[in-house]
Structure formats: structure tokens, C-alpha cells
Amino acid sequence: MGQTRVYTVEDKEFWEGLYAGGKTAWDLGQPAPPLVTFLKSPYALKPGRMAVLGCGNGHECLMFAQAGFEVTGVDFSKSAIQSTTRKLHQAGLLGTKGYLLERDLFKMHEYDHYYDYVLDHCTFCAIDPARRQSYAWTVHDLLKPGGKFVSLWWVRPDRQGGPPFALHKSEIFELFDKKFKIEIAYEPQDSVKERKGQEFLTVMSAR
Ligand SMILES: C[S@@+](CC[C@H](N)C(=O)[O-])C[C@H]1O[C@@H](n2cnc3c(N)ncnc32)[C@H](O)[C@@H]1O
Numbered sequence: 682m683g684q685t686r687v688y689t690v691e692d693k694e695f696w697e698g699l700y701a702g703g704k705t706a707w708d709l710g711q712p713a714p715p716l717v718t719f720l721k722s723p724y725a726l727k728p729g730r731m732a733v734l735g736c737g738n739g740h741e742c743l744m745f746a747q748a749g750f751e752v753t754g755v756d757f758s759k760s761a762i763q764s765t766t767r768k769l770h771q772a773g774l775l776g777t778k779g780y781l782l783e784r785d786l787f788k789m790h791e792y793d794h795y796y797d798y799v800l801d802h803c804t805f806c807a808i809d810p811a812r813r814q815s816y817a818w819t820v821h822d823l824l825k826p827g828g829k830f831v832s833l834w835w836v837r838p839d840r841q842g843g844p845p846f847a848l849h850k851s852e853i854f855e856l857f858d859k860k861f862k863i864e865i866a867y868e869p870q871d872s873v874k875e876r877k878g879q880e881f882l883t884v885m886s887a888r
Pocket residue numbers: 690691696697707708709734735736737738739755756757758761784785786787802803804807808
């Protein structure tokens with residue numbers, strides 16, 4: 682008798698199932714306000730080549746592409762890629778400022794040292810915690826030397842289960858300090874109501 686496979690967060694089928702079932706509670710329906718504010722701030726990055734890891738429905742891809750960045754949305758869920766493709770197409774940015782890779786973000790090494798920036802919003806907290814150090818190295822590999830990793834972290838040390846999984850702020854420094862220099866780190870004041878006091882924004886450069 683065949684056995685039924687149980688999918689985990691490491692499987693694209695797990696995420697595809699959530700998209701298909703409309704169980705995308707993480708999706709804000711807009712770019713995260715702290716990233717919107719950051720993009721307009723004096724610390725804003727100048728446009729360059731950016732990978733958005735686990736791009737989901739592509740709100741941040743669209744925002745950065747509209748701001749002049751050459752953005753590649755990466756996701757292994759077909760639904761996420763289709764949704765982001767539609768957004769970029771409707772904005773007239775597909776193929777000029779917006780690109781997609783339907784890929785496992787841990788396996789895209791032909792793009793090593795290709796990006797000026799990597800962006801994470803709600804992807805790090807969604808991967809298996811056992812893979813967090815590997816995620817940090819993957820981000821480092823994707824960046825050019827001196828390239829920057831921009832991340833809006835969802836910090837919830839006491840969370841049980843997941844995704845999203847528990848994250849303590851100190852873990853960010855432990856995992857990334859070895860190969861990155863933290864340049865900016867603050868608690869944004871404009872998180873959506875449900876995430877107030879639980880977000881942390883960092884910009885770090887690859888050593
Ligand atoms: C919690 S969602 C966040 C989506 C989006 N960043 C947002 O904030 O709305 C996590 C996304 O990461 C994708 N993902 C998870 N593991 C992945 C992997 N190994 N490779 C590529 N995409 C992955 C999932 O398919 C999902 O779209």
C-alpha cells in the first residue's frame with residue numbers, strides 16, 4: 682500500500698497548498714509599511730540588482746521595481762510566481778525591471794555574487810529553523826562583495842510551532858555576524874497592528 686507523504690515547510694507542495702487554500706495569513710496585501718518608510722528615508726539604497734527571497738505575492742517586488750531597482754522575485758511556489766508575474770506585468774515592469782525565478786532559494790548558486798541587494802520579508806521566519814545558518818550563507822553567496830542584505834524580521838521569541846517560527850533578536854546577530862557587517866538596525870514604529878513591537882529592520886553588508 683502506498684503511503685501518504687506529509688509535506689513540511691521545506692517542500693514547495695506545502696506552500697502551494699497554502700496558496701491554493703487561500704491560507705496566506707502572512708500576506709499584508711501591500712508592501713510592509715516599515716519597508717515603504719525605509720525606501721523613502723535618508724538611508725534608502727540607490728537602485729541596483731535585487732533578489733527578493735520567498736517573494737510570495739510580490740508586493741515588495743513591485744515596490745522596489747517601481748523605485749527603479751532591477752528586481753528578481755524568487756519563490757518555489759508556482760502560485761506565488763504567477764501572482765508576482767501578474768503584478769509586474771500589469772505595472773508594465775515585467776522583463777524591464779521585474780524578473781522571476783521559480784526556484785528553491787537554497788539552490789540558485791549560478792547567481793552567486795550577482796546581486797547588489799537581497800531582501801527578506803517573512804521568509805527567514807518561515808523556513809525550518811535548522812536551516813537558518815545555511816540561509817545566512819546562501820544570502821552571502823548571492824551578494825556581490827559589499828552587497829547589502831535588507832531584512833524585516835518578525836521577532837517572536839516565545840512563539841510555539843510555525844511557520845512562522847520563533848525568532849529571538851540575538852539569533853540574528855549570532856547567525857549573520859560572522860560574514861556580515863550590521864550597518865543599520867532598528868525597531869520600526871510603523872508596523873501593521875498585528876505586528877506592532879515584533880518587527881526589527883536591519884541592513885547588513887557582506888564582508
Ligand atoms: C511566509 S511566505 C512570505 C511571502 C512574502 N515574502 C511576504 O512577506 O508576503 C514565505 C514564502 O517563501 C517561499 N519559500 C519558502 N521556502 C522556500 C525555498 N526554499 N525556496 C523558495 N521559496 C521558498 C514560500 O513559497 C512562500 O511564498
